[in-house]
Amino acid sequence: MIKYVSNKGGGEAVRFDKAILDGFASDGGLYVPEMLPKLSMQTLKDWKNLSFKDLSFEILSLFIDRDLVSSNELKKIINTAYGTFQKEQAVHIQKLKSRKETYILELFHGPTLSFKDIGQSLLVTLFDFFLKRLDKSCSIIVATTGDTGPAAASFVAGKSSLDAWLLYPKGLISDEQERQMTTLPYNNIHPFGVYNCPNGGDDLDEVIGKLYSNKIFKEKVNLSSINSINWGRIMAQTVHYFYAYFQLADSVGEKIDMAVPSGGFGNLCAGGFARKMGLPLNTLVIANNKNDSLNRVFTRGLISKHEIYETVSSAIDIIIPYNFWRYLYFCNGQNADEIKKWSDEYENNGFFQFNKSTFELYKKGFLSSSVSDDQTIKLIKETYKKDNYVLDPHGAVSLAAVDLLKDKLSNNKMICFATAHPAKFSKVIKSALSVKELPKAATHPSIEKAKKMPQKGYTCDCKYLEKSLLSVMESNWDQKQKVI
Ligand SMILES: Cc1ncc(COP(=O)(O)O)c(C=O)c1O
Numbered sequence: 001m002i003k004y005v006s007n008k009g010g011g012e013a014v015r016f017d018k019a020i021l022d023g024f025a026s027d028g029g030l031y032v033p034e035m036l037p038k039l040s041m042q043t044l045k046d047w048k049n050l051s052f053k054d055l056s057f058e059i060l061s062l063f064i065d066r067d068l069v070s071s072n073e074l075k076k077i078i079n080t081a082y083g084t085f086q087k088e089q090a091v092h093i094q095k096l097k098s099r100k101e102t103y104i105l106e107l108f109h110g111p112t113l114s115f116k117d118i119g120q121s122l123l124v125t126l127f128d129f130f131l132k133r134l135d136k137s138c139s140i141i142v143a144t145t146g147d148t149g150p151a152a153a154s155f156v157a158g159k160s161s162l163d164a165w166l167l168y169p170k171g172l173i174s175d176e177q178e179r180q181m182t183t184l185p186y187n188n189i190h191p192f193g194v195y196n197c198p199n200g201g202d203d204l205d206e207v208i209g210k211l212y213s214n215k216i217f218k219e220k221v222n223l224s225s226i227n228s229i230n231w232g233r234i235m236a237q238t239v240h241y242f243y244a245y246f247q248l249a250d251s252v253g254e255k256i257d258m259a260v261p262s263g264g265f266g267n268l269c270a271g272g273f274a275r276k277m278g279l280p281l282n283t284l285v286i287a288n289n290k291n292d293s294l295n296r297v298f299t300r301g302l303i304s305k306h307e308i309y310e311t312v313s314s315a316i317d318i319i320i321p322y323n324f325w326r327y328l329y330f331c332n333g334q335n336a337d338e339i340k341k342w343s344d345e346y347e348n349n350g351f352f353q354f355n356k357s358t359f360e361l362y363k364k365g366f367l368s369s370s371v372s373d374d375q376t377i378k379l380i381k382e383t384y385k386k387d388n389y390v391l392d393p394h395g396a397v398s399l400a401a402v403d404l405l406k407d408k409l410s411n412n413k414m415i416c417f418a419t420a421h422p423a424k425f426s427k428v429i430k431s432a433l434s435v436k437e438l439p440k441a442a443t444h445p446s447i448e449k450a451k452k453m454p455q456k457g458y459t460c461d462c463k464y465l466e467k468s469l470l471s472v473m474e475s476n477w478d479q480k481q482k483v484i
Helices: 016-021 043-046 052-061 069-082 116-134 148-156 175-182 201-213 214-219 231-248 266-276 295-300 326-331 336-349 356-363 373-387 394-405 424-435 444-449 461-484
Strands: 004-006 031-033 092-095 100-105 138-143 164-168 189-195 222-227 254-263 283-289 301-306 351-353 366-370 413-418 459-463
Touching: 004 016, 016 116, 016 231, 031 201, 031 231, 031 373, 043 351, 052 069, 069 116, 092 231, 100 394, 116 138, 116 148, 116 164, 116 231, 138 148, 138 201, 138 351, 138 461, 148 175, 148 189, 164 175, 164 461, 175 189, 175 424, 175 444, 189 461, 201 214, 201 222, 201 461, 214 266, 214 461, 231 254, 231 266, 231 413, 254 266, 254 394, 266 283, 266 326, 283 295, 283 394, 295 301, 295 366, 326 336, 326 356, 336 351, 336 394, 356 366, 366 394, 373 424, 394 413, 424 444, 459 461
Parallel strands: 100 413, 138 164, 138 222, 164 189, 189 459, 254 283, 254 413, 283 366
Antiparallel strands: 004 031, 092 100, 301 351
16 A cells, blocks of 8 residues: 655655645645655666656556556546647657757646646646545645646636635736736636735745644635645656656666756656656756755755845746755655754754755755856847747756756756746747747747736735635635535
8 A cells, every 4th residue: 555654754644645635744744655666677668658648647556556546537537637738748849959969848738838737737636536536625725936826727727626726926927927817717716916025935835834734724624735745746747757758768778867947846856756766867957046045955955045036037936945855855764853853943043054964865866056047038049049949938047057067967868848838928038039029939829818808816915915815715615615
């Protein structure tokens, strides 16, 4: 039986359905599987030519017991989750002609045009599946730096088992991202634009933490989260590492490098797990913007909070790389007591310095860099000119990080992750390309449509957010129960 435990060691071991529906473990830690499966070379070879959905089925089956979700049910869940993607294979790989062995992994072919669609589509479908089985409904709360919210809204919209509360720092996400949340005509979608967030999305996570620790409220509205604290997101995100590897490796065993624009370390945590499971990835490049928390973790062994900077790659304006603790758990011999001690110290003091041996253990296989806005803009411009390809600002950060690290990287094939469609960042693209009209490749019909729709949602000062949410979520819940 596959069990999930808290990376901080508290509470009981639980099964997959509970880990998914709870979001956080009961001690506030993050759920991790008791063991990461180890794949043989033969299994990897057998998987090389699988479609994205078939590969998802094989990988997810390693983490979900059949008596909880049968083979047929899991296949149906995967088909539902990825059925709305514009590409049959969910993701797409594009070679950059002007560079040697450099490929872009486009992760933005889901309905809301960012990589968040991949984890969110699967997670929401799983939520709906388990809640219907229990004949329950649930309030979901999500803090977003611009992409998690739209993805959550798109998949939750119209589902009777779920209500989604989407908190975003008003003015700090793009207009396009805001409209993806505020133009959905469904009464179970509740966007919440929050102003006065000096620490951006991290301030919102803090409020969510407080709501979680309010036991009476949590139980009353059946509160859960589909942020990347949820194991389901990480599990789903491992698949695109395997898929991209298999597409590009001439034979299984070839070493390949990948570069990932990073903030909360959710995407890279999945990549690190894929490698620990046996995928022959050589270097994983951590691409930070000026908000370089992860860069400090991986170059100095220091995890620390600092002021947030507004950048052109706003979705990674994140200071707290919370999924790093999940990865660390599998580097320190699954010593949950240490994770608890260290993460508590970080929470209390605002920083924690890892000892040398721990630092050496976790940084193995990673390189990191912090990319400036000028470098990001330069890369958008240069790639358009040389390759006739429009990178979004986050994809540009991954490519820029590779350039900065070129002396440390070997000559393996390099896959840079483009985590969002450029149409979500029209202002940045127009300014980078010095154009008034966007090139067609940087537009998208769904974004154009949203421009013409009326917007709805709450706005609130961060100071009053907790109180406002308590009142409005509770009254929405009461109202809903009356209707049922
Ligand atoms: C476009 C985009 N790229 C990258 C990231 C960073 O992902 P992670 O937080 O998993 O590191 C995010 C969101 O946080 C995002 O929206």
